[in-house]
Amino acid sequence: MRLDEAEQGEVLTPKREKPRLLVVDDQAVNVRLIYDLFQSEFSVFMATNGEMGLAKSREIMPDIILLDVVMDGLNGYDLCRQLKADETLKHIPVIFITGQFNEEDEVYGFKMGAVDFIHKPINPVITRARVMTHMQHKLQADILRNISMLDGLTNIANRRHFNAEIERMWRNCAREQQTLSLIIIDIDYFKQYNDHYGHLAGDSVLRKVAESVTAAIKRPQDLAARVGGEEFALLLPNTPEENLCAVLERLFTNIRVCDIAHDKSPLGKLSVSAGCSSVIPKNTEDTSTLYKRADTALYRAKQQGKNQYVF
Numbered sequence: 008m009r010l011d012e013a014e015q016g017e018v019l020t021p022k023r024e025k026p027r028l029l030v031v032d033d034q035a036v037n038v039r040l041i042y043d044l045f046q047s048e049f050s051v052f053m054a055t056n057g058e059m060g061l062a063k064s065r066e067i068m069p070d071i072i073l074l075d076v077v078m079d080g081l082n083g084y085d086l087c088r089q090l091k092a093d094e095t096l097k098h099i100p101v102i103f104i105t106g107q108f109n110e111e112d113e114v115y116g117f118k119m120g121a122v123d124f125i126h127k128p129i130n131p132v133i134t135r136a137r138v139m140t141h142m143q144h145k146l147q148a149d150i151l152r153n154i155s156m157l158d159g160l161t162n163i164a165n166r167r168h169f170n171a172e173i174e175r176m177w178r179n180c181a182r183e184q185q186t187l188s189l190i191i192i193d194i195d196y197f198k199q200y201n202d203h204y205g206h207l208a209g210d211s212v213l214r215k216v217a218e219s220v221t222a223a224i225k226r227p228q229d230l231a232a233r234v235g236g237e238e239f240a241l242l243l244p245n246t247p248e249e250n251l252c253a254v255l256e257r258l259f260t261n262i263r264v265c266d267i268a269h270d271k272s273p274l275g276k277l278s279v280s281a282g283c284s285s286v287i288p289k290n291t292e293d294t295s296t297l298y299k300r301a302d303t304a305l306y307r308a309k310q311q312g313k314n315q316y317v318f
């Protein structure tokens with residue numbers, strides 16, 4: 008595709024599996040150069056002004072942004088400031104492309120949160136070296152962040168990720184006045200299971216329950232997490248209480264379909280109990296209310312005979 012054929016903001020190489028580079032520059036010659044330099048390794052996206060650069064960043068979540076400083080409208084510094092103020096975008100490294108070297112401007116750019124500068128006219132060797140270095144750091148940081156958010160046994164989100172997400176979803180639902188729902192799930196008679204079948208079998212059950220819990224949710228914004236030894240949680244933003252039954256029915260069906268023998272349970276099969284709570288969050292309250300209510304409901308489910316859910 009010739010560059011002048013591309014619509015503004017068009018995806019130049021739309022392969023999802025490659026790392027993503029976004030170049031924000033109003034000069035086609037620079038965009039062309041960047042595209043030629045990186046199109047074999049990265050998916051290269053472009054925007055020709057700051058506003059479009061911000062929208063494109065939110066849409067494609069690039070792994071690195073090359074940002075022209077001088078542009079009409081939102082300039083490079085202002086865009087960088089907005090990117091760094093946005094929780095979801097602030098981890099993306101920004102490299103400024105500048106017309107001339109000016110120490111004061113560079114100091115200002117670094118203060119805005121940039122990781123590096125490239126000078127025009129663009130030197131392909133220097134540009135390549137700098138972009139590759141920062142891209143490598145970014146991808147390694149992503150891997151570490153993902154590992155630190157995952158439960159090692161079940162490969163689903165861990166307590167730390169859950170804690171961060173419940174706070175984030177709480178704030179979003181409070182802003183939009185939408186219901187945030189929480190389901191806490193606990194395996195029944197799991198101590199007896201471990202004692203009878205051994206810890207390795209117990210671990211295998213935890214993996215199967217994690218799969219059943221994850222398969223109960225269908226929307227990408229929902230989160231399944233392992234929040235304790237044999238305790239799991241589902242967080243469902245923008246989900247009123249009346250919509251939870253479908254999720255719960257799927258969860259209990261998934262567990263039944265696993266058909267795991269449990270000789271020490273009165274049922275003879277492995278089962279779970281669940282407690283649910285739903286609220287439209289207020290900024291004056293914190294997430295502990297939601298958690299406590301779900302936990303109390305779970306306690307009642309256990310008291311009432313287990314293998315059931317309670318609101």
Ligand SMILES: Nc1nc2c(ncn2[C@@H]2O[C@H](COP(=O)(O)OP(=O)(O)OP(=O)(O)O)[C@@H](O)[C@H]2O)c(=O)[nH]1
Pocket residue numbers: 160193194195196197198199201205206207208209210213235236237309313
């Ligand atoms: N195999 C295995 N067991 C675990 C893990 N984490 C916690 N557990 C076990 O989970 C069990 C939890 O026991 P309890 O809290 O008494 O719960 P329970 O026996 O399921 O009782 P109810 O919830 O009332 O049905 C304990 O035996 C823990 O050792 C783990 O990672 N692997």
